[in-house]
Amino acid sequence: MTDSLSPLAARNATLGYGRVAISEGLDVDIPEGEFTVILGPNACGKSTLLKALARMLKPSAGQVLLDGKDIHSQPTRAVARRLGLLPQSPIAPDGITVADLVARGRYPHQGILRQWSAEDEKVVAEAMAATDVTELASRGVDELSGGQRQRVWIAMVLAQQTPLLLLDEPTTYLDITHQIEVLDLCAKLHREGQTLVAVLHDLNQAARYATHLIAMRDGAIVAEGAPVEILTAATVEKIFDLPCRIIDDPETGTPLVIPRAGPRDL
């Protein structure tokens, strides 16, 4: 079963760790050119789904399709030129500089005797400019603030030059200013034509930035579509067991989820 509409999809996929299945028979399509956000309560399988889409996790049944073909049957370097991933907690080697780390993103385009082409130079410079880290180029990654560091990692993934970009909780561990900074950057990349998939925790941020939402619960997809359609009081309660009201975000007009006040708060 292949369809040419979505560049990345899961077909009847069973995902899990060892013998524990988190999701069974999952069908997902990542629409091209959209900023997709996967959301759901803790342990609902959203990170597992992202890992499977990024081929970090092999489905025990079913398939993940990249451009219509099983992702695990394609050469790993070829996949790395189509699909980039920023893991939840990436490791920066001690003492590495920003420029060096961003340059690592060129790996799938390089070889033993093709270590640093003029193209590599240009792409790395562009990736650093796009994420506004050019001034930090010679600084050590471990000296940076959390927000700066996350922008550097995004620059590294951008240097990989992939049409698809997967981000696993890119805003976790950041304060609110840096969260917005990272999401604004994602929105800018989306406007420039990049297909993005991110796992986010904050519903209101998801509503404001995503163009496509995938809501999960207990390993299954509960709702899928544009934020205005998905983020209704009924659906949010179904996903999170959280009674709430939905109002229009005064800044953007997107849905804003307001949890109902409990007896304690009254």
Place this chain on the structure above:
Amino acid sequence: MTRVQVDASDRKAPVIRFGDYSVRLRRRTAAAIGGTLLVLLAIAFWAASTGSFAMGFDRLWAALTMNGTTADEFIVWTVRLPRLVTGICVGACLGLAGVLFQTLSRNPLGSPDILGLTQGATTGALLSLILLGGSLATTSAFAALGALGTGLTIYLLTRGGDPSGYRLVLVGIGVAAILAGINGYLLTRTNTIDAFRAVYWLTGDLSGRDWDQAGAVAAVLAAGTIATCILVRGLDALRLGDATATALGVKVNGVQVAALITASVVTAGGVAVAGPLAFVALAAPHIAARLTGSSRSFLCAALVGALIVTAADAAAIVGIGERQLPTGVVTGVVGGIYLMWLLVTQRKKGVMP
């Protein structure tokens, strides 16, 4: 006709391009490698001209170019050069093993001594000494088998899981503990003479090594170097974590297994010929990282290993109070002092630990 171009726009790391091919040279790494090589050559020359049969540089040069006296040529070509070449190759093997294991385990203490390969080699050597009366050749072969067997055991025990990081270190420490127990048991079952020989082997020594051994360890080193050159880009990417490395298109498991095999083989080669020379595999990568200012230079780590062993062996030949020492006694002291000196002098520079 393509020309070689040098793009020096990045002052720290100019790029040399030839048509579609390009190589990046970090200036500081190149300087560290060049410097280490020069010091290594200087010590090697000095070691070749000194010792109980001292000769000046002019006589050494004459002997090297086959213009010396028969005695000089004999001393240089059959005694000193094989020992020097063995020492250099053994040191390079251990340095390479150290940097491979440290990269693989993502642990600055990951070395063949911690992970049990040295203990495995010792078990092999002890079995040979006790059961077969062990000539140097059999002991070497058994030691190599012991190290390789330990590498294989670690591979099998970490298989299926993640053969890197904590798992590798913990499995290695467990294996090392078991082997240390076996080694202790074997030593108690020996007579005094065998026990003395065993302890001598355990210290590690380079005296009396001939061209056969030099050739064997040089071949192992060459194979290890080629394998490392192929693996180095993948290993570099692995420093970013398994997830990022996979995302970048590295066959993570393949690179890890190949690196584990390479590290085990070079350890086996080095330890088989010289015994478990203390501290070289552990210290060489750290010293190289401090010299190059980056933990990425595998070549520099190998050269530093060669330098430690050669310097230690030269010191061992000169000895203390006219008495020659086993090389292994000195490697720990030389490597340790050098590492301490670097740690103290570079404390404020914030280079990697």
